Amino acid sequence: MMNTRTRKSLTAAAVASALVLPLAACASGDSGGSRRPENEIHVMVYGDATNKVEQQMVDTFNKTSDVKVVLDTIPGADYQQKLQTIIDTNAAPDVFFNWGGGSIEPFVDADLLLPLDDFIAEDPQLKDAFLPAVFNSAVIDGTSYGIPMRGTQPVMLFHNKQVLADAGIEAPETWDELLAAVETLKAQGVTPIALGGADQWPTLMWYQYAFDRVAGPELFEKALAGDTDVWDSAESHEALDKLSELIDAGAFGTNFDSVKFTDGGSPALLRTGKAAFELMGSWNYSTHYDVDPAWTDANLGYTAFPAIDGGKGDAANITGNTNNFYSVLAKTRYPDAVRDFLKLMYSDEFVEAQLAIGNLPTTTNTEQFLDQAASPEYAAFQFDLVKNAPHFQMSWDQAFPPAAGTPLKIAVQQFFSGQIDADGFIAAMKSLPASR
Amino acid sequence: MTTRAPQGRTRPGAADLQVGRPGVVWALPAALFFGLFALLPMVLVLVLSFTQWSGLGSPELVGTENWSRLLDDPVMLKSIGLSLVLTALGVVTQTPVAMLLGVWAAGHQWNRAVLSAIFFVPLLLSAAAVSVLWRAVLDPNFGVPAQMEWLFGDGNLFGNQSTAIAVLVFVSLWQFTPLHALIYQGAAKAVPPMLYEAAEIDGAGRVRSFFAITLPQLRNTMITSVILMVVGGLTTFDTVLILTNGGPGTDTTITAFYMYQKAFRGFDFGLASAIAVVLVVAATAISLVMVRLSGYDKMRSELEGV
Numbered sequence: 001m002m003n004t005r006t007r008k009s010l011t012a013a014a015v016a017s018a019l020v021l022p023l024a025a026c027a028s029g030d031s032g033g034s035r036r037p038e039n040e041i042h043v044m045v046y047g048d049a050t051n052k053v054e055q056q057m058v059d060t061f062n063k064t065s066d067v068k069v070v071l072d073t074i075p076g077a078d079y080q081q082k083l084q085t086i087i088d089t090n091a092a093p094d095v096f097f098n099w100g101g102g103s104i105e106p107f108v109d110a111d112l113l114l115p116l117d118d119f120i121a122e123d124p125q126l127k128d129a130f131l132p133a134v135f136n137s138a139v140i141d142g143t144s145y146g147i148p149m150r151g152t153q154p155v156m157l158f159h160n161k162q163v164l165a166d167a168g169i170e171a172p173e174t175w176d177e178l179l180a181a182v183e184t185l186k187a188q189g190v191t192p193i194a195l196g197g198a199d200q201w202p203t204l205m206w207y208q209y210a211f212d213r214v215a216g217p218e219l220f221e222k223a224l225a226g227d228t229d230v231w232d233s234a235e236s237h238e239a240l241d242k243l244s245e246l247i248d249a250g251a252f253g254t255n256f257d258s259v260k261f262t263d264g265g266s267p268a269l270l271r272t273g274k275a276a277f278e279l280m281g282s283w284n285y286s287t288h289y290d291v292d293p294a295w296t297d298a299n300l301g302y303t304a305f306p307a308i309d310g311g312k313g314d315a316a317n318i319t320g321n322t323n324n325f326y327s328v329l330a331k332t333r334y335p336d337a338v339r340d341f342l343k344l345m346y347s348d349e350f351v352e353a354q355l356a357i358g359n360l361p362t363t364t365n366t367e368q369f370l371d372q373a374a375s376p377e378y379a380a381f382q383f384d385l386v387k388n389a390p391h392f393q394m395s396w397d398q399a400f401p402p403a404a405g406t407p408l409k410i411a412v413q414q415f416f417s418g419q420i421d422a423d424g425f426i427a428a429m430k431s432l433p434a435s436r
Numbered sequence: 437m438t439t440r441a442p443q444g445r446t447r448p449g450a451a452d453l454q455v456g457r458p459g460v461v462w463a464l465p466a467a468l469f470f471g472l473f474a475l476l477p478m479v480l481v482l483v484l485s486f487t488q489w490s491g492l493g494s495p496e497l498v499g500t501e502n503w504s505r506l507l508d509d510p511v512m513l514k515s516i517g518l519s520l521v522l523t524a525l526g527v528v529t530q531t532p533v534a535m536l537l538g539v540w541a542a543g544h545q546w547n548r549a550v551l552s553a554i555f556f557v558p559l560l561l562s563a564a565a566v567s568v569l570w571r572a573v574l575d576p577n578f579g580v581p582a583q584m585e586w587l588f589g590d591g592n593l594f595g596n597q598s599t600a601i602a603v604l605v606f607v608s609l610w611q612f613t614p615l616h617a618l619i620y621q622g623a624a625k626a627v628p629p630m631l632y633e634a635a636e637i638d639g640a641g642r643v644r645s646f647f648a649i650t651l652p653q654l655r656n657t658m659i660t661s662v663i664l665m666v667v668g669g670l671t672t673f674d675t676v677l678i679l680t681n682g683g684p685g686t687d688t689t690i691t692a693f694y695m696y697q698k699a700f701r702g703f704d705f706g707l708a709s710a711i712a713v714v715l716v717v718a719a720t721a722i723s724l725v726m727v728r729l730s731g732y733d734k735m736r737s738e739l740e741g742v
Contacts (some may be wrong), residue, residue, distance in 0.1 A: 010613040081700050084491040106703075110492045197592055198681065257595030257684050265575055274577060403490075403702040414685040417595060431703075
């Protein structure tokens with residue numbers, strides 16, 4: 001028989017090792033809708049500064065409706081986990097925030113979501129009032145599952161105007177101009193491009209653009225649909241060659257894997273003039289503005305991603321977060337009230353409220369209100385970018401289902417830092433968990 | 437096994453009851469708590485490891501598929517190696533520092549008390565806060581490495597496996613040494629002064645006293661401390677999550693972090709449960725082996741004959 005001390009150390013070992021175990025207790029409940037709250041619609045959103053607009057929409061809706069909307073905000077970092085845990089239980093919300101694409105695909109496969117086609121038939125504006133490139137990223141197998149409900153966040157090439165002026169160069173419009181700029185900047189002792197490689201997703205942005213410019217959107221769409229052989233195509237190899245060319249030229253310096261965007265590291269490189277460019281989502285503007293408004297107004301430049309000569313993709317294509325979406329649970333008790341609530345997402349009040357806090361909505365009527373934006377010039381540039389884009393590629397990690405996210409980003413990081421070569425990257429892409 | 441009073445050198449049976457030794461009821465709260473929050477979840481996890489479950493719908497039995505996937509998974513094998521390396525480095529670096537610090541702090545001089553209090557500050561900080569702090573300090577462009585290029589080169593500490601591991605070991609050393617020093621301090625204070633007095637009379641110096649008296653007296657303490665380090669090392673998670681995120685690539689993806697990735701980023705709870713089972717079994721086995729090898733289970737007193 002073991003004595004007390006031994007048992008204690010065993011207990012300690014077991015308890016420590018079992019920290020993650022309580023998740024097992026969260027088994028899914030039955031999915032009957034009968035016990036859902038009466039005269040209430042629960043709307044679950046990602047908790048952050050935009051919640052005040054969401055609350056305003058809820059208040060507007062509740063003024064005239066008998067069925068009341070209740071807004072449940074979930075602290076950001078835990079959002080996807082919380083959603084995954086409760087969506088198949090009686091505690092599931094009626095309407096929830098998501099990123100479209102791969103973030104809702106598992107729910108569609110599990111028949112949890114309400115196809116919005118009937119809503120759209122009753123009110124065609126629920127589709128026509130939104131920019132198609134954005135609306136389409138919540139269309140799965142031809143069926144609509146989401147209504148855009150925040151701002152769009154295209155990825156752009158930002159630069160420090162002062163650094164470019166000192167080096168005597170212009171913001172590049174082609175890949176070759178970018179390579180030339182890299183050489184000039186290196187000679188000046190400046191890191192040409194800031195990259196928060198430790199976060200991994202900023203690195204992914206380079207792949208999204210390189211592949212779209214070289215191969216067009218079709219390659220990734222095929223890969224997502226399960227045709228993994230496209231990763232081994234000539235175009236795929238060429239896109240990776242382009243990236244290698246840039247990396248080998250020293251465009252990103254040598255220590256980008258130790259730098260993060262999220263802790264302010266890479267933005268500081270750009271702002272202090274230690275780096276000249278950074279490829280980043282449109283939120284980068286407010287990231288800089290919050291720290292140094294005067295610098296941002298005077299020195300933060302932005303352009304579309306350079307064109308690649310001979311590439312198949314349209315140089316007007318963009319990538320990034322198309323928007324966030326509201327999706328509806330199939331078992332909601334009040335579908336008509338939900339439909340009426342969703343109509344608010346293209347109202348003038350919604351557009352003005354979003355613009356006022358710096359978000360750029362993706363409704364067709366947004367254009368009339370652009371002069372009310374926090375920074376009208378920047379908002380107009382972005383809106384044109386999105387409106388004129390033949391294709392808006394959703395970020396790869398969001399287009400794939402969650403299971404593919406980590407292996408994708410690991411391969412992205414390893415190829416950039418030279419741990420794997422093009423063949424290694426292609427093999428990793430081919431072995432990603434399939435979309436279906 | 438929780439119901440019987442410890443035997444050993446105490447007299448058995450009736451005599452114990454007469455002096456009111458704890459009975460079954462005394463163990464009940466702890467047993468219930470342990471059963472409900474440790475044993476039951478562990479059983480559930482074992483069951484889950486034979487299923488496929490994304491958190492949606494009901495878990496689907498898939499037999500041993502998760503287990504065969506794990507066996508073929510190069511990242512899993514690598515993660516076990518990394519866990520062992522990190523744990524071993526943790527023990528090797530923390531033990532000597534903690535022991536010397538603990539023994540030194542056991543002295544009765546007032547300045548030692550003040551300094552010990554300062555040394556123990558890292559213990560009061562959460563691992564998450566410590567990790568965020570060190571991440572900022574080690575930023576390659578704006579942190580310490582930018583000022584000390586002769587030592588850190590381009591400062592790409594998180595971009596190479598060896599330096600990323602070194603950072604993890606260093607941060608653990610910085611954070612957990614105080615805890616172990618505290619344990620050693622308590623034990624060193626309990627060493628009877630007469631042993632040192634006798635040694636002094638015999639002409640032993642400080643160094644000799646340390647090796648001949650202090651070290652042997654700290655034997656059981658060392659085992660306790662090392663078991664804590666090993667279990668803590670195998671289940672390290674927060675420092676990896678915040679400092680390296682398992683990277684570069686998968687170069688610091690230790691088993692506990694890999695389990696988190698599979699469960700809460702990939703929503704593959706079946707595979708993650710299989711990893712959890714491996715961790716529980718490994719940590720338990722290692723603790724058991726250490727206890728057996730060290731003779732700790734015999735509970736031999738270090739004060740016999742004093």
